[in-house]
Amino acid sequence: MIQQIYPTVAHNYRYELNKDMQFAAAHYVPTERAGKCSRVHGHTYFANITIVGDELDDSGFLVNFAEIKELIHKRFDHSLLNDHDDLFSDEDAERFPTTEVVARTMSEIIQSYLDQAANKPICVQVFLRETPTSYVVYRPLAGGSR
Template structure:
């Protein structure tokens, strides 16, 4: 994977973890204004997840890198995103599998897992690159700050 610099999110946490990962997936955007994107097509998505916190777990991690990879790449790699009907649908534009929505859904998946951890880290942002020239950064409007 190419090393690159991601937009930074400023915070007061002691630790910040960033995990780069990628997955190959197909999707289509179910709307007439999506142009060619209405047709099934694929991308190699490059994702960066930023997690921060003040407390490490019993292993000395905010969260294990392998866990983040399983939550994201493990779920989406070599799939049709539209088939993940628990996340995406063709009825509500906020749930179409656009890059913006994919970034938000990844955030929701990661944060739901982090909420279960005793050390309570938080997902600060999710960066999703769909093509070499197009990417989205999702940051939740209000991040829980415990530090």
Template sequence: MLQQIYPAPHHDYEFELNKDMHFAAAHYIPHEDAGDCQNVHGHTYFANITIGGNELDDSGFLINFKHIKTLIHKRFDHSLLNKDNRFSDKESMNFPTTEAVAKAVWEIVQEHLDTLEHQPRCLQVFLRETPTSYVIYRPKKGRVS
């Protein structure tokens, strides 16, 4: 796994959890401005998910790391992102660009966190598409999933 220091979001939570993972997935961007990316191609994405909270669950976790991996890795690894219901070939805001995938990861994680009694929050998703290109998604202050 790539060892890296990620840009940290500002927050006042007592606990901050970071989970690194990678997944291999293909995608294409069906827009003329995408150039060669209009063709199906793949990446090994590296993701860092940052979660904050003040309370721990009954087992002493903010969230168990394996739950985060299950939510994201199981869903996206060895997939064609364009076939995931979070993305569409019709609306440019829903093409599986790195920006849209980072936002989708945040939404998936936060939807799960919203079911937890102690209410941790997903603070940011760092998603590296290539060794030289990455996106950070942080929801606007006050955003509810």
């Protein structure tokens, strides 16, 4: 894992959890404007997920690190992102598997899982590095809106 300093999110919660992970995945961006990226190619993605909350669960966790990794790594590692038809689309630019959309989708997957927890943690940021020189930071709007 790359030693990395991530952008921080201002918040007033008692706890902040950050989970780093990496996964290897291929994708293509289905538009001519993507240039070479319109062809299938792969990346080793590096992600940092930031989750906040005021209360711990009955195991003493804000959320178990392993559960967050399971949600993302198991789903995306060694896959073609475009094949995840439930998440991405070749027809809708808002659902092309760009780094921006993948980061937003990761946030939505994680928040959907967190919404089931009694202590109600919140995913406030997904940092997703696609290459050593390119990354996206996604922060959901308050209230869960895009």
